[in-house]
Amino acid sequence: MNNTSLKKSDLLDTLTCSIVVLDTGLAVVYMNQSAEVLFGQSQHRAMGMPISSLLRSREILEHLELALRLSDPQSIRECPIELANNESITIDCVITPITLRDWQNHLLLEVHRIDRKLRIVREDQVIHQQQAVHELVRGIAHEIKNPLGGLRGAAQLLESELDNPELKEYTQIIISEADRLKHLVDGMLGPSRLPHTESVNIHEVLEHVRHLVGAEVSADVQFVRDYDPSLPEFQGDRNQLVQVVLNIVSNATRALAGSGLILLRTRILRQFTIQQIRYRHVMKVDICDNGPGVPEHLLDKLFLPMVSGHPEGSGLGLAIAQTLMRRHNGLIHCESVPGNTCFSILIPLEEDHAAY
Secondary structure: OOHHHOOHHHHHHOOOOEEEEEOOOOEEEEEOHHHHHHHOOOHHHHOOOEHHHOEEOHHHHHHHHHHHHHOOOEEEEEEEEEEOOOOEEEEEEEEEEEOOHHHOOEEEEEEEEOHHHHHHHHHHHHHHHHHHHHHHHHHHHHHHHHHHHHHHHHHHHHHHHOOOHHHHHHHHHHHHHHHHHHHHHHHHHOOOOOOOOEEEOHHHHHHHHHHHHHOOOOOOEEEEEEOOOOOOOEEEOHHHHHHHHHHHHHHHHHHHOOOEEEEEEEEEEEEEEEOOEEEEEEEEEEEEEOOOOOOHHHHHHOOOOOOOOOOOOOOOHHHHHHHHHHHOOOEEEEEEEOOEEEEEEEEEOOOOEEEO
8 A cells, every 4th residue: 555545534543632623613624533432423423513512611612712813823731621421531632723725714623631641640649659658657667666665664564563553553554555656556557467368259348348337327328339240259358358448438428427328339441550550451449429528638648647537537547448459459549529529449350461
């Protein structure tokens, strides 16, 4: 095949970038195949449709009008948009006025979807941040536990020499507080036991936690289940998985304050990347609630030790849960807006993978 036998539109269809050409009324006159996939419309059906019917974003519409009026290219980075199917995504886009004779006063819109890239970067930041904090905590824990042991031992020796029961109360306070601090430091270091691998059914784990929590919460807290029955069993530590799910579900019930919905949903993802490794199949478990949401200033710090959105919380639950997931080669991430908070547990279903 020589170069002249390839149509220009065929070349555009090979691009992973979504290309849309708009007329002076911002109506579609051309879309390549990537744009058809992104917007869920064939070029034939989209012809003549206003771009506002394919994506909803005041910022992009303003830049399109500006590019038309000034004949000046515009670019937008990390712009959130909503598609016609109500899916919210993030894109980079470039708007270029076309100067060709037959296409004057038309605009070329290039759209790059960047959700996946942003997610991977965000996950890497969370993992590296947690690893750095964990190493810092290990160093501090070593410096704390040694003198604590000495204090506790000295208090026990002193108690054995005392005859006055009232004075022994003070040594008991020293001993109990030393034990409490040791327990706190151990909790910050996370679980020391390695996973006990066995065949696990994730739906059995979810149902077990639902029954545990359901017996303690108000009847106004309702559980909605949306399970994928095709999910296979996988190799994991059931007790550790119960601990992870129980922690997240318990947080959701506290956020609801006695009334609301908790969604338990399972899905399988294909060709999905976790910690820079692409797996063929990944199990996704969503635990969502319609509570007030996670405060914005905590979103990037949720999985760090001693960070809690509840006054009575220890701030260790999510940090430990993330550590347990990393032992399963998995990850937990959270997305939250008022009325919809969703923690997603991601676990590879096989050892075969392709590293980037």
